[in-house]
């Protein structure tokens with residue numbers, strides 16, 4: 674049976690449960706990472722760990738392991754599940770306390786790590802592209818709950834995802850309080866315009882995505898310029914190509930937004946070149962699982 678790392682030991686999946694007094698469950702008081710291993714390479718594990726420790730620091734959550742210790746525990750969890758390709762969920766909660774909000778009543782943070790066989794997105798999504806809507810629900814402002822903190826507070830993302838599903842679409846594009854496009858419900862967004870990649874600067878209200886950064890880093894090798902600048906729904910509608918990026922999703926072509934056909938209504942050539950280049954680097958850029 675698969676093994677979960679929980680509270681300092683490996684337990685079988687069916688015995689991996691947390692206290693009802695865990696503040697991650699009660700209040701979403703915690704942080705997490707979604708990470709992928711490809712053929713024995715944990716893609717960009719260090720940037721994921723850096724982001725986790727930044728998010729924890731920002732909410733004054735003390736992780737009871739050094740970054741190196743927790744990095745090794747992530748790799749050990751994948752190895753224990755005899756996986757070389759996997760989706761990894763790393764979660765740190767405030768831990769168990771009483772029913773009050775006060776985080777200082779939680780004596781020790783709880784850490785658990787899940788490594789699962791990857792459930793790929795349907796190939797059709799990549800071959801045909803997806804339909805998106807613009808969500809009415811906005812991304813929270815940085816002075817409310819900073820979207821750069823990858824916290825367990827995902828209700829904003831879930832409500833946005835629900836809007837897409839209710840509209841019969843696969844995904845939703847999210848605006849910030851000023852009406853600028855920030856990202857998808859759980860992915861970053863890129864436009865292609867006259868051969869230039871455009872993505873919102875994360876300070877507008879997007880997560881500093883690892884996949885987004887990987888695309889920015891690999892673009893020059895494809896002779897592509899990248900601009901980080903604000904844009905609106907109009908810019909999305911008239912773009913030559915649109916794609917979303919995320920650890921689980923990788924590079925997903927968007928071929929329709931709010932019933933506007935994007936480009937020719939099929940995954941664009943730049944999107945395909947970016948995805949091909951991305952599939953190259955995921956097997957080399959990262960930390961090898963072999964001890």
Ligand SMILES: Cc1ncc(COP(=O)(O)O)c(CNc2cccc(C(=O)O)c2)c1O
Nearest residue numbers: 707858859860861880882883884885919920
């Ligand atoms: C709000 C948000 N923005 C962008 C991304 C992409 O970031 P990375 O390139 O670092 O993965 C994410 C992460 N994406 C994410 C996280 C948790 C669940 C799901 C899901 O679709 O089930 C997706 C995310 O949650």
